[in-house]
Amino acid sequence: MAKRERDIIFVHGFPLDSSMWEEQVKFFKKKYRTFAPDLPGFGKNFLQTPDSIKGFANYLKSFIDENKIKDAILCGFSMGGYITFAFYEMFPQSVSGLIFSDTRASSDDKEVKRNRDIAIHNLEKEGVSFFVENMPKKLLWEDSLLNLNLLKKVKGIIAIQKIDAIRNALIAMRDRKDRSYILKSIVVPTLFVCGEYDTLSPPEEMKSLSKMVVGSKFQTISRSGHLAPMENPKEFNQKIEEFLANI
Ligand code: MLT
Numbered sequence: 001m002a003k004r005e006r007d008i009i010f011v012h013g014f015p016l017d018s019s020m021w022e023e024q025v026k027f028f029k030k031k032y033r034t035f036a037p038d039l040p041g042f043g044k045n046f047l048q049t050p051d052s053i054k055g056f057a058n059y060l061k062s063f064i065d066e067n068k069i070k071d072a073i074l075c076g077f078s079m080g081g082y083i084t085f086a087f088y089e090m091f092p093q094s095v096s097g098l099i100f101s102d103t104r105a106s107s108d109d110k111e112v113k114r115n116r117d118i119a120i121h122n123l124e125k126e127g128v129s130f131f132v133e134n135m136p137k138k139l140l141w142e143d144s145l146l147n148l149n150l151l152k153k154v155k156g157i158i159a160i161q162k163i164d165a166i167r168n169a170l171i172a173m174r175d176r177k178d179r180s181y182i183l184k185s186i187v188v189p190t191l192f193v194c195g196e197y198d199t200l201s202p203p204e205e206m207k208s209l210s211k212m213v214v215g216s217k218f219q220t221i222s223r224s225g226h227l228a229p230m231e232n233p234k235e236f237n238q239k240i241e242e243f244l245a246n247i
Helices: 018-028 052-066 079-090 110-126 129-132 148-159 165-175 180-185 203-212 234-243
Strands: 007-011 033-035 072-077 095-101 189-195 217-221
Touching: 007 079, 018 033, 018 234, 033 095, 052 079, 052 165, 072 079, 079 095, 079 165, 079 180, 095 148, 095 180, 110 165, 110 217, 165 180, 189 203, 189 234, 203 217, 217 234
Parallel strands: 007 033, 007 072, 072 095, 095 189, 189 217
Antiparallel strands: none
16 A cells, blocks of 8 residues: 555653564554654663753654654654644644643643652652652553553563653653643634543543634543543544544
């Protein structure tokens, strides 16, 4: 099958790496040029992790330039969504479509900022194992937690991340600015997708973001919490494919 002249970049969340997109890369590479970079300091990327979301967006721009990617469609999951909002703010001309998965446009409120500081403290005290033990129950819906293969995979991805990368990403997320104002300026086709049981970026909140982007679509992913791309990859891929086929 001939590949469409379309480049998709999947931007991973925290504290994960590009392997969270395994099922998406397998599926979309049959049709499109598909990229899933490890962000600096995560996975197999040994660059210094930026301590700002803008720093991550600048990395993404250099990745796009190096790979001669034109008119990218960015698909950002959670922290990857924060980066995608910043990227669109900084380089709108480099983007031809946007997919936001389980993410938010606003900044952290006081309580979440405090929780980031507590997380940094726990990271320094207990190391990455603190995140291996505590993140899965935030990322996964209760039924997904019973899927031992999935649980093992998610824990395995978190376990190999580096302390410095986790710390800097926590700082970057804690200090990020509210980018809700960007929603009204988005002029490229945009899709919002959210796991139906996501408690970190709930569907109602994502739906309200979608209402602010002219012509955008909102879709929920059934039987998923926050980590919808891994919890229900089949439905996630199908919703994205429908969106791509119509733009
Ligand atoms: C993520 O999944 O990337 C993180 O949960 C986002 C966050 O902590 O705000």
